[in-house]
Structures are given as C-alpha cells and as structure tokens.
Amino acid sequence: MEVVSMLRHRARPRFEADPRVRLTPLVDLREDSSDAVDPRLREPAVVFPAAEKRYRQYSRLTDVRAEEHLRGCTADVIIGTRPGVNVYLARFGPRRALRIAQEHLTHDAHSTRLRADLARHYAGLDAVVTTTEADAAVYRARMPLPGVRVLAVPNIVPEPPVPPSYGGATVIAAAGRLVRGKRLDLLIDAFRQVAGRYPEWTLRIYGAGPERERLKELIGERGLDGRARLMGARSPIETEFAQAAIVASASSAESFGMTLAEAMRRGVPVVSTNCPLGPAEIITPGVDGLLVPVGDGQALVDALLALVSDETARRRMGQAALVSARRFDPGPIVSRYEELFGELVQSRNVREWRRHSARWRRRLHHVLRR
CATH class of the missing domain: 3.40.50.2000 (Glycogen Phosphorylase B;)
Structure with missing residues (x-):
C-alpha cells in the first residue's frame, strides 16, 4: 500500500504510519530541498482546478509531479481524497486501475464553478464516495454521473487507547x-x-x-x-x-x-x-x-x-x-471498500456501456437542438 502526499512540509509525518505503508511525497517544500528552487513551484497550477479552495497551495510543479506519478502508477486501486486531487486522478490515472474519488467535504460546499469542473472529470471515474448517505443523494440528484457508482462510506474512527468516560464529570x-x-x-x-x-x-x-x-x-x-x-x-x-x-x-x-x-x-x-x-x-x-x-x-x-x-x-x-x-470500527468499513472494489470490477463493462450511451445521447440531443 502507498500513501502519496502532494506536498511535504516536515522531516517526519505528523502521524505514525504502519511500516508496511510506503509514504511518497511528490513536492518537497522544505527550504533545503531541490524543489524549493524549482521555478515551476512559483508558477500557477494549470490542471488543479482554480475554483478549489486550496488552489494557491498548488503549482505547476504539483501538476507535473502528479501526472508523472499517476501515469507510472501500477496500483490496482487509486483513491483521491480531495476535489483537486480527484481531478488529477481523472486526468492522469491509468484506465486499467479502479479510480475512486473520496469527497470529505460536501457537494453544496463547493462553488458552482468547481461543481462544473468536477462533473466533467468525475464522469470518467469508477466511483465517488461521500461520508454520508445524504450527501450521496445530493450528488446523484444534482451531478448525474452515468456509469459512476455514487455511494456513502463513513469515516473510520478507531478504538482510542484511553478508557471511556465514567459519566460523572461536570x-x-x-x-x-x-x-x-x-x-x-x-x-x-x-x-x-x-x-x-x-x-x-x-x-x-x-x-x-x-x-x-x-x-x-x-x-x-x-x-x-x-x-x-x-x-x-x-x-x-x-x-x-x-x-x-x-x-x-x-x-x-x-x-x-x-x-x-x-x-x-x-x-x-x-x-x-x-x-x-x-x-x-x-x-x-x-x-x-x-x-x-x-x-x-x-x-x-x-x-x-x-x-x-x-x-x-x-x-x-x-x-x-x-x-x-x-x-x-476499521473492520466493517474496510469490508465495505473491499465489496465496492469487487463490485466495480464485475460491473466495469456495464458501467462503460452506460457511460458511452449517455455520451451519445447528449451528442444526439445537441445535434437535434441545433
């Protein structure tokens, strides 16, 4: 398993990672890194959507590194974790892999401009996963994505290493x-x-x-x-x-x-x-x-x-x-993702047919309107 960090700010991660997980930073922002003097770091991003709230944190160097990494990625499943990163995934992720966009914000938290960008790019992904059923329903109603599985899977909240409250505090x-x-x-x-x-x-x-x-x-x-x-x-x-x-x-x-x-x-x-x-x-x-x-x-x-x-x-x-x-608990939620991966593999041809059918219907509708 690999966790790809778009930007590196420190020598050690804030959170401890399992040694079986490989951590891969794409752009090193530390003062002594070679990336810090790369002129592309000061050029505005072109691929990362300008309407995304964190647009100013990204750069042309981020665009290039994301493309290089995704085009060379050999993973079977690739998951993006914020809207702009999901656009990278849609643009550059290998088609043979399952490409899944996680949404940790909500549909209505995005601007109208960003929603239009996301609708165009999300249409080519395999699934969009929200954290609540309510938000998944909003996506289905307001951002139709033929051939894309839209569902909710809540966040994992692991068992903390501290005893529970005894209930008698004030x-x-x-x-x-x-x-x-x-x-x-x-x-x-x-x-x-x-x-x-x-x-x-x-x-x-x-x-x-x-x-x-x-x-x-x-x-x-x-x-x-x-x-x-x-x-x-x-x-x-x-x-x-x-x-x-x-x-x-x-x-x-x-x-x-x-x-x-x-x-x-x-x-x-x-x-x-x-x-x-x-x-x-x-x-x-x-x-x-x-x-x-x-x-x-x-x-x-x-x-x-x-x-x-x-x-x-x-x-x-x-x-x-x-x-x-x-x-x-991690167990039930990991199982839901494993079930999703299996379902997406089995339904790949059917979903692709739905995607192409919707595309041809839009084109036909456009021609008839003209």
Whole structure:
C-alpha cells in the first residue's frame, strides 16, 4: 500500500504510519530541498482546478509531479481524497486501475464553478464516495454521473487507547476549528444559561483558528472567565473527551461530524445541531445523544440542561454511544471498500456501456437542438 502526499512540509509525518505503508511525497517544500528552487513551484497550477479552495497551495510543479506519478502508477486501486486531487486522478490515472474519488467535504460546499469542473472529470471515474448517505443523494440528484457508482462510506474512527468516560464529570466539551461556521458563540451563550443553574459545570473548547480572540472576548463579556475555557488544539482528542460528561456541537454544517463519533467512541453522549449533513446519521436522538435545530439557542440550552440535570440519562446514553459507535470500527468499513472494489470490477463493462450511451445521447440531443 502507498500513501502519496502532494506536498511535504516536515522531516517526519505528523502521524505514525504502519511500516508496511510506503509514504511518497511528490513536492518537497522544505527550504533545503531541490524543489524549493524549482521555478515551476512559483508558477500557477494549470490542471488543479482554480475554483478549489486550496488552489494557491498548488503549482505547476504539483501538476507535473502528479501526472508523472499517476501515469507510472501500477496500483490496482487509486483513491483521491480531495476535489483537486480527484481531478488529477481523472486526468492522469491509468484506465486499467479502479479510480475512486473520496469527497470529505460536501457537494453544496463547493462553488458552482468547481461543481462544473468536477462533473466533467468525475464522469470518467469508477466511483465517488461521500461520508454520508445524504450527501450521496445530493450528488446523484444534482451531478448525474452515468456509469459512476455514487455511494456513502463513513469515516473510520478507531478504538482510542484511553478508557471511556465514567459519566460523572461536570464538563461539557466541544472540539473543532475555531471558525464562524462552528457557531461556538452560540454554544458559549447556551452554556451561560447552564452555568447559571449549575455553577459546578465547566465548558472546554478544543481547537485553533481565526475566531480564537473573538471567542475569548465573548467569554469575558458573558462573565464566564474560568468557567468556559479555550483549551487549544489537542491530539488525540479522545483523551480529552474521556474527561467530559457531554460533548456538544452547534455547527451550521458538517460533512460528517468526526468529533461526534470520536466522543461516542469514549462513551460520551453528544448534543448537536441537526445540521446538514452528518449528525443525523451519527446520532440516534434520545438513545445516544440529542439533536436540536440549527441556530436555535434555546433548544441547545434545553438539550444541555436535560443531560446536565440527569446523570442516569447521561450514563445510559453514554453506554448506548459506546455500542453504536462500533459501526465506525476499521473492520466493517474496510469490508465495505473491499465489496465496492469487487463490485466495480464485475460491473466495469456495464458501467462503460452506460457511460458511452449517455455520451451519445447528449451528442444526439445537441445535434437535434441545433
């Protein structure tokens, strides 16, 4: 197995890799590397789509290296993990291999221009895999891809190496990028009401981002200094969740909801907005957590108070969360991918026929319109 890194920033990877996995960086950005003085590094990318959010991080050198690597790739299955990389895969990936695009964002998170680019390139792939059934349905409805299998496979959330929460703490935790879309301001306001009735409870917010100073000021304005704390980024986050009694999310949108699954893996019930698209597929309301409408501060207060005030319910939901989170174990999800690979091999000729038929229908329709 090989993991290809588009850009290399450091001497050692941030995460430890199994020795059986080969790590291959394509462009080395370290100051002492030969790539750092390659003039193509300062030329804008031509293949990587300009509408992709990370376009400025890529270059003509990235285009060239991606093409060279993919054209020489001998793998049976190649999986891209973000839209621009999926375009590389569609353009340069060997046709004999299964070429699969993973979507870790969502269809509606992409601009109209990027969606048009992706529709053109995704049409030549074998499959598009989203993290939620809801997003897969959006792709099927708004980006028809004849001959391309569109399905959902959730992220793997492995068993953490820390004991689960015992449920008796007086801590509400939240984690994620400190950005406006996470609506941590709404959570802080909701916690203010919780803290007014239960002064022994605290709020811990984990993460880093551009909203840190604004959130720090808001905590002071709400009189929550020492009660609500910005803890910074932590990894693994499950270690912190295991010290909490509740994990909360007030996000406006999520492509999956990784922190919710990570909290449930440690037996912590979750309170989340029912935002598109992930939480409703992770949480079973009243069983392992609670869902509230997006942007509804009072509903968030009520849900938090329901669990803060009832330790028995917290423990019951926490135990249910431990059980339900097992569906994110590596084993079942790896099996789903193995089944997908087999299905794609068996259906290759049928899917190719559908692709060509759709192409000829479009051409005929264009001719008739003219």
